[in-house]
Amino acid sequence: MLSLHQLRCFLATYEHGSLTAAADELGYAQPSVSEQVRALEKTLGVPLFRRVGRGVVPTTLADTLRPYAEQAIAAAEEARRAVQSAVSLESGTIRFGMFGAARLYAGAQIVADVLERYPGVRVELIGQHSNEVQEQLRRGHLEAAMIAVTSLESEGMTVIPVARDELVYISADPERLTSPVTAARLAKASLIMPETTWRSSDSVRIVLRRFLHEAGHNPETRIEVEEVETAVDLVGRGLGDSVIPRGGAEQLIPQLAPHVGYVSLRPKQYDVMAIVHRRGAVLSPAAQVMIEVATRHIRSVTEPV
Amino acid sequence: MLSLHQLRCFLATYEHGSLTAAADELGYAQPSVSEQVRALEKTLGVPLFRRVGRGVVPTTLADTLRPYAEQAIAAAEEARRAVQSAVSLESGTIRFGMFGAARLYAGAQIVADVLERYPGVRVELIGQHSNEVQEQLRRGHLEAAMIAVTSLESEGMTVIPVARDELVYISADPERLTSPVTAARLAKASLIMPETTWRSSDSVRIVLRRFLHEAGHNPETRIEVEEVETAVDLVGRGLGDSVIPRGGAEQLIPQLAPHVGYVSLRPKQYDVMAIVHRRGAVLSPAAQVMIEVATRHIRSVTEPV
């Protein structure tokens, strides 16, 4: 009989390409994992891995199985959370994924709002960056999240756009802010971009890449930093310009670099924020509360999609 | 640890409002179901049923849990079905290795044939060059492949020759095509050879090296290119001659360099194509299908071994 335990062992093995590594991760001895995987292969009646010298290699049947296994485990994981949070709306923890830049909008206020409505709960806002959050969603470690997306399609996920924020060009030089910035001008600009660690998957970067490519240009940045705050600061010192969401600009410029200004791109470009959760998931009351509050706040400081 | 078995017992109990009835349905004794449900309540740390005189009544927490339990069980059920249907070739992926030059024979047609026979499957033909494919076989990333070989012995591999294709000398100069080319003449020719990256291990090169060495000559090429197409094109411009499989010549000359002709070597030399897989491996149905189709096609455009 198929069991979750077998599926867990299977997935760990699939991801590591190794029984030993899987056993390590799961905290078991190698033969135990080996036994579970073999039992799974037996109940399904098909080989899932080829044993080859060093390590194991998934067969195409393993590829077929994987998404189902993930879904089963995620459902079990969510079951646990749902029950916990059903108890907890009076006394437990509400956990919700949110991209780091959310602090530029209304992070603290969201928490305050939830706490006012449910005085007994503990609130956790998880996540540094949209991509990290998405990974945690996929693995079922998070139930739902509000993140920046570049596509409304994501394998196995439901994406509900909530709001969008315009990307604006910021500069300390008023000369460059007299008219909207085209792709051609942007390509020539000396850019300071944040989120270096996520550079290949950061939503602002992706939008800009698309923007430039369509006009036949290639994106190139002059300075790479991690924090949006740092980027704005450097722009303030005249070391270059940058492109950030308008919400970030309005929030940060007055306190970090008052003489910096901003102007639209032409055509206007947007960062889209969306609620994301596993497709078909039943959302817990706690998640629904968070979604409602977060959506309301984000909408109050941005424009509708 | 949460298990599917517990969830199954929970659901049956939830639906019947009775442990006895659930046990009946599941084919267990009543205390067994009772134990599973109790274990589930313990791992979740919440009560799922109130025991009232006659039968049991789900709590609101049980209501919360139910959809997740159903989803987890459904996912497991679907996993089983998906794997079954993949193994019966109704769906799933067929992955097969094949050397790049296969496109000169019947690459696309092979895929079309498999798809016609198994409309639900996805087909992946992996590989740029025979040597790269062999490496993937060795590492177990591929189950079986059709490649060009120069030896029927390969460490740990089973090699089943399928067909051979003659190597022909191609030239834009009709003078040089009046009689079969001997090793002595070939050694003096100004050669344009493809597959530069694989030059030391390319099967055509190896066959030619052998051919020349036996007659006491050393191979030397004038121009090195990557693509067979490029080589044929250059031969068409009179920059030199080349040696390629006859299948490639027949395919490419009419479209790339119509006035180029070809002639045999003396003695005739051959490129041998073979099915290769790890020694002792039991081949999946998918691999067998690919082998059958690929063999049939290759044979239809070449001569038997």
Add this chain to the structure above:
DNA sequence: AACTCCCCAAGGAGATTCCTATGCTTTCGC
């Protein structure tokens, strides 16, 4: 009050899980 239905508890047989130790094959570094 007796009966019935249905749950819980206890105890034991059998299966499963998980460990350690060991052997075998492949791979890697010298």
Add this chain to the structure above:
DNA sequence: GCGAAAGCATAGGAATCTCCTTGGGGAGTT
């Protein structure tokens, strides 16, 4: 090449889990 290392399989035994049977108790029913 050849020894060392990595990694999976096998074996055997201890612990745990599963599932059974039997028996007890509470709550409706007659």
